[in-house]
Amino acid sequence: MATFKYVGKDAESKSITGKISADDRNAVIEELRKRKLTIISVTEVKDEKVKAGARKKVKPEEVVLFARQLATMVEAGMPILQGLNALSEQTTNEGFKKVLTEVEMDIKHGSSLSSSFAKHPYVFNNLFVNLVKVGETGGILATVLDRVSTYMEKTLSLQRKVKSALVYPAVVVSMAGIITIILLVKVVPTFSGIYSSFGKELPPMTQVLVNTSNFLRSYLLLVVAAIVGLIFAMNRWHKTEKGAVAIDGAILRMPVFGELLRKVAVSRFTRTLATLVQSGVPILESLNIVEKTIGNRVLENVIKDVQTSVRQGESLAVPLEKSSVFPPMVTRMISIGEKSGQMEKMLLKVSEFYDDQVDTAVEGLTSMIEPLIIGVMGIVIGFIVVALFMPILSMSQLVS
8 A cells, every 4th residue: 555645626726735645646536536636746755764663663562562552532422633632642662653643633633543553564563453444434443453452462472482482592502512613613722732742643533623623723714604504595595486476485484483483373363363253354365464474485375276266265264274284173174264254253262272372382392392402412511621621530530
């Protein structure tokens, strides 16, 4: 959805200017004609850098709180403009305050709430805008705002659980790697210099350790540069269609972590689709929004197949089952939901089930990874210590 700036005149020949969010220029012209304005000019406005900056400052938690509070105000009968003004005044985030002020001004110039939100895609995503649009059209804005805030709360909770499962082992492994490198680069050379003065052949373990230490001392910067270059290359490749499919597919096939991320994806898919369908968004438009929010190219391609299937009059469950990405339980419950006319109810049940599954997986992963990392660290440090002191032990045995 693009933003257009217009200049026109009303019935009294007074100049009117403003902004409208629409799919194209023709839609803007049609809207202005409905307002009985004489059109002078309509120009597309490019996204401003300020809005991109605002997105970096606005946390998702703030948007959730905003949606929840606005829903309460609308339900209590407060006019939208008053509600926006009150929320704008109470927020301490200057970036968000600026966005809400602009939304308020757009509404004063005749824009709808959803089209005003659409001008700030870095704060209000496509799903948020579409649900608000449905709420405006159907007269259930308070219900929809409450629903979208609940959806965002669940999504953020899920993200926090996954981060806790992935960040902890990543931090511990990184710290273990840094300590090991410091030992190899700083401590081992000291012992190596002492042993070389003995003029005797070192034990195999010690020699391996010394060789590794020498290699890292000579090529550490090169190794770091190679790792950074590999990450950069993988990131660039991921931006291509082929690379995204290969990397995202490999992520889903990863042992332990892959299964966890698959459960997260299933939960997000079912919860997002349920929220959209429950709010009255057409199924094809709902699938299009889900495709953009799923976050995995393999799953995006599956959802594209589902869209094609639905356009041809087929069911959702068949292409999901063919993909072999979604578990049989999910496809069967969706199939039952389609046949019984309770699609959103079944989707919510699936998402709640997989939320519980993610909780269990995170707890199991944390309890399994902690002793595993400690064990690996013990082996690495133990190898270094034994290799360092083996020559000393050998010499003491010879002296005795």
